[in-house]
Amino acid sequence: MLDRFGREITYLRMSVTEQCNLRCRYCMPVNADRTKGSVGCTSADCDGELCGGDGAGTGMLTPDEMITAVRAAASLGIKKVRITGGEPLIRHDIVSICERTAAVLGIDEVCITTNGLLLKKYAKELAAACVRHVNISLDTLDAEKYEYITGQCDCPYASKSSRGGAEVGAEVTGTGNRIGCPAAAAGPERVLAGLEAALAAGYEKIKINTVLIGGFNDDEAEALAGLTLRYPIDVRFIELMPMMGGVFGPEAYISADEVLKRLKGLEKAPDDGVARMYRLPGAKGGIGLISPVSAHFCAECSRLRLTADGRLKPCLHSREEYSIRGLDETGMRARMEEVILAKPEMHPRLSYDSLSEAGRSMNRIGG
Secondary structure, eight states: OBOTTSOBOOEEEEEOOSOOSOOOTTTSOTTSOTTSOTTOOOSTTOOSOBOOOOOTTTTSOOHHHHHHHHHHHHHTTOOEEEEESSOGGGBTTHHHHHHHHHTSTTOOEEEEEEOSTTHHHHHHHHHHTTOOEEEEEOOOSOHHHHHHHTTSBSSOGGGTOTTSOTTTTTTOOOOOOBOSOGGGTTTHHHHHHHHHHHHHHTOSEEEEEEEEBTTTTGGGHHHHHTHHHHSSOEEEEEEOOOOTTOOOOGGGBOOHHHHHHHSTTOEEOOOBTTBEEEEOTTOSSOEEEEOTTTSOOGGGOOEEEEOTTSEEESSTTOOOOEEOTTOOHHHHHHHHHHHHHTOOSSOOOOBTTBOOOOSSOHHHHOO
16 A cells, blocks of 8 residues: 555554563663663573463463464565564464464565564464564673673673763663563674574574664674674664653664774665665675654654554654554554554654654564
8 A cells, every 4th residue: 555655655664562671771761660671580590581471361362363463464565573571572472473474375574673682482383484584682782781782781881991981871870780681681692592492493594683872782792793794684773762761862862874984895785675775795684774853764664553552652752642442454454554644754753852742662563
């Protein structure tokens, strides 16, 4: 289906949970309770999972409602579905949700975005469920910095290194106690183990998504890009978006062009969707630059977003939401048509002093 500006809408990003086994500081609001993991886990043997349930009575979509929504979307020309959260792999029924999504007539591609902590456990099952592409969120290769940015430690990394800036973690002071989900204790090592399991499972495409933050991890751009020399994956650097509850000062915002200047010797490669692609000589994968702030790609937008609580968003940065709760497939299709025709031409200006109008934090939208 075409929107009012002639854009063909073929891509649904569907969040299956607002909950997560991490509390990343650009994803969760500043006032989120960082004294415990969002899954409420404190035991040392925690694996970072949730029961998931079926959504009934929780205000969240049930798996049956999710699949009905996918069928309605497919009838309008949606061909690609990305499963997001929160962290989708904390649901015990995530494999079933993916398998049922892939079985919907008209859906050609099912992808998933994950923080990777549970990917080693689920990589084979998800591949068998016809998930074709996996995106893994990883912002640092440094274990101490990982604990800080994922909200697992209450002592700002900025206080331990001259590379950190006070603005990055200004909302938190503390003793250095480790808090939150023990499943994150192994940090980047556990994520890379999940990556290797995904490679062994044979996915068509694996990407690492990195949000670069000035004064925190911008000094790791070269090391993260170097993963493409080691693995046949793409590493994509995404500009930090000024979402609600953000705690980052202007120094934190690193443009895609600045990243390009810092990564020496890159060769241009064919672009991949919204990512400008490059390649290190001899690399097994590519380097992507995604610029939602400095050079938006609204003219090429092909997506709808469905939140875990059953609301369609015509634009990530719009406050507008349309509920599909309680509707049958015909009603959902009509609501989706309404939303597609309500898509704005472009989102409002974004910068460190001009926050997104999304009205939700990213974990409640679907990252």
